[in-house]
Amino acid sequence: MFTELRDGLAGHAEALAEAAGALADLDVLAALAEIAVECGWVRPRTSGGAARLSQARHPVVERATGGRFVPNDADLGPSRHTLLLTGPNMAGKSTYLRTVALCALLHQVGSFVPADHAELPVYDAIHTRIGASDDLAGGRSTFMVEMSELATILHGATHRSLVILDEVGRGTSTLDGLAIAQAALEHLHATGAHTLFATHYFELTRLEADLPGLVNLHVAAEEDEASGLTFYHQVIPGAARQSYGVEVARLAGLPAPVTSRAARLLTALNSGGDDRKLTRELAALDLGRLTPMAALELLHRWQGELRGGAEE
Numbered sequence: 001m002f003t004e005l006r007d008g009l010a011g012h013a014e015a016l017a018e019a020a021g022a023l024a025d026l027d028v029l030a031a032l033a034e035i036a037v038e039c040g041w042v043r044p045r046t047s048g049g050a051a052r053l054s055q056a057r058h059p060v061v062e063r064a065t066g067g068r069f070v071p072n073d074a075d076l077g078p079s080r081h082t083l084l085l086t087g088p089n090m091a092g093k094s095t096y097l098r099t100v101a102l103c104a105l106l107h108q109v110g111s112f113v114p115a116d117h118a119e120l121p122v123y124d125a126i127h128t129r130i131g132a133s134d135d136l137a138g139g140r141s142t143f144m145v146e147m148s149e150l151a152t153i154l155h156g157a158t159h160r161s162l163v164i165l166d167e168v169g170r171g172t173s174t175l176d177g178l179a180i181a182q183a184a185l186e187h188l189h190a191t192g193a194h195t196l197f198a199t200h201y202f203e204l205t206r207l208e209a210d211l212p213g214l215v216n217l218h219v220a221a222e223e224d225e226a227s228g229l230t231f232y233h234q235v236i237p238g239a240a241r242q243s244y245g246v247e248v249a250r251l252a253g254l255p256a257p258v259t260s261r262a263a264r265l266l267t268a269l270n271s272g273g274d275d276r277k278l279t280r281e282l283a284a285l286d287l288g289r290l291t292p293m294a295a296l297e298l299l300h301r302w303q304g305e306l307r308g309g310a311e312e
């Protein structure tokens with residue numbers, strides 16, 4: 001009986017596969033339509049180039065945060081095609097990047113999008129580099145994985161692409177990472193791709209002065225003595241002023257002696273100008289005229305300054 005059934009069906013294999021494919025499409029579209037009604041999504045307009053979203057939401061984070069999700073706007077066009085997003089950890093940078101990318105993807109698959117109003121172009125690709133992942137078995141370190149993903153993006157992005165880069169350059173030393181992040185950002189800026197670049201390197205925010213079309217945004221947060229750090233999850237114009245890393249570490253429950261030691265070290269590092277002052281003084285010394293006693297006195301003073309700076 002089985003063989004008979006199988007042979008009977010085999011004659012209609014093509015029609016059956018086609019019907020199954022059509023039903024699968026219908027299933028996806030019906031699910032998207034249902035969620036659009038249920039969650040108040042809008043029909044996006046296809047634009048010739050600009051991307052404008054008002055009150056956009058990340059559908060998954062929105063559901064997870066109950067009624068407390070803070071929607072945000074996005075505005076990308078020729079005069080602002082590179083958005084540089086700063087703000088403390090946990091502020092909502094990654095969520096914002098993914099929100100924009102998800103809206104673009106949903107628009108392009110023919111769905112409504114989670115926003116109050118949406119106008120989006122048809123991108124030739126959506127390139128993303130988000131989060132760290134290891135490929136240790138494959139013999140590639142976290143940083144190697146990050147760099148090869150970045151390489152693919154930098155080679156592939158065009159002026160019609162959407163590029164989402166989250167904390168690029170994190171996997172190496174600070175100066176290395178900063179240098180790579182800035183060079184990658186400059187390269188992408190030159191392609192004209194719509195780029196959203198979230199970074200903890202505040203040094204990059206000064207690029208706004210040199211690169212037309214690069215705009216600083218940050219996620220609002222506020223610190224006060226009594227309640228610590230408050231996150232508003234709201235994306236607003238301008239660069240963030242500081243990273244609040246130590247504050248976030250405190251919220252996460254690091255032992256108090258560790259966070260207060262970190263705060264002192266940070267103050268010392270931030271006044272790192274001392275080192276440069278010492279280097280300049282040293283370079284300017286006329287050793288031929290220096291007596292051994294004067295040299296010793298200088299050494300004594302410099303050591304005092306360095307130790308004082310590190311322990312303040």
Ligand SMILES: Nc1ncnc2c1ncn2[C@@H]1O[C@H](COP(=O)(O)OP(=O)(O)O)[C@@H](O)[C@H]1O
Pocket residue numbers: 061065068069070071087088089090091092093094095096233234
């Ligand atoms: N717009 C938002 N509204 C409400 N909560 C948010 C919003 N964005 C982020 N969050 C919450 O903050 C957490 C951290 O967000 P994330 O995007 O990972 O921050 P960042 O990348 O700045 O460190 C999320 O897991 C979510 O719970």
Ligand SMILES: [Mg+2]
Pocket residue numbers: 093094095166
């Ligand atoms: Mg993040």
